[in-house]
Amino acid sequence: STEPKFSEKRFEEIHKEITAYVKKVGYNPTIVPILPISGFNGDNMLEKSDNMTWWKKKKIERKGGSYEFETLFDALDNIDPPSRPMDKALRLPLQDVYKIGGIGTVPVGRVETGILKPGMVVNFAPTGPTTEVKSVEMHHEALVEAQPGDNVGFNVKNVSVKELKRGFVASDSKNDPAKEAADFTAQVIVLNHPGQIQAGYSPVLDCHTAHIACRFAELVTKIDRRTGKELEAGPKFVKSGDSCIVRMVPSKP
Structure with a gap:
């Protein structure tokens, strides 16, 4: 904790350090919300804290409009949602591969681009097999299709766990499949x-x-x-x- 507690001076010091670092790595610090919080008792997390009367509501100007924030909830609630590149070719890096009794081989990973559907023939780069997707699930629910951002498991035909491993990339064999690269x-x-x-x-x-x-x-x-x-x-x-x-x-x- 700071001395004195909830010190405005200490926050200004940290604000200066963070602003310099954000600028150093190439971001515009004027559109990055920086605010004082304490998770121990929830200060400025969901509601304005009485322990930091010096903290006032701030305004961020950005493309698409401006917003004001006073709490961490305000800052998180105003994050611009990322674009979902559904129109690009499928790319799904494997996080792990499981063998599930009664089902078979189930690779899991996050869809980065494109879509994954049951019935699709996928290729596993750089050296894996080509096979058909039997089913796709997320949180134990079957999906008609998985989109970018979805963390899914998918059952594949006639492939053993030993043929796949973390780091492989699944892609649509008929639409710009992923390939190994020498450089x-x-x-x-x-x-x-x-x-x-x-x-x-x-x-x-x-x-x-x-x-x-x-x-x-x-x-x-x-x-x-x-x-x-x-x-x-x-x-x-x-x-x-x-x-x-x-x-x-x-x-x-």
């Missing part, structure tokens, strides 16, 4: 790293549910992380705070 291009923001990063650096990359070492094969260009404009072509190194386009080579396709 790929990524936009990288270096948040915090001691020293300089040069070509040849090989960190472990977590992408959705995949967890694999990838080598920085080529630093293509350094860019402004807010505008995307090129700052330097073929930089020799990048460091904390930089944003860049990198050609990366995974240790396995």
Whole structure:
């Protein structure tokens, strides 16, 4: 806790730190609500707290209109819902795979793009089989189709648990199926790293549910992380705070 309790001065210090960090990673701090709360007794969570009489309602101006917030509930209730890319090809990274008695093999994961339906023939990249989806469930209820954002389990035909694993990506075999990649291009923001990063650096990359070492094969260009404009072509190194386009080579396709 702060000293004195519910200190306005301490909140202003934290507000300054958070604003600087939000700006550093490329967001506009004027549209990020920052407010003092205490979860221990629910201060400013659902209702305005009597312990922070100095805290006044704030206003956020953004595209699509403005809103006011005083509590955490206000801030959460005014988050813009993300767009659901249903028109794109199916991509579903597997979180896990189960063998369920009387049903069979059930991969589970979150639909990122596209839709998943029973009867669809899916492919599991990079090295998995192609098979038909028998059923799709979410929270123990059968679905006619699963949409982006849905965490689902789906039963597949004639596939053993050993043939699938976490990190595989399910896709529609008839609509731009996912494929293995020998290399790929990524936009990288270096948040915090001691020293300089040069070509040849090989960190472990977590992408959705995949967890694999990838080598920085080529630093293509350094860019402004807010505008995307090129700052330097073929930089020799990048460091904390930089944003860049990198050609990366995974240790396995």
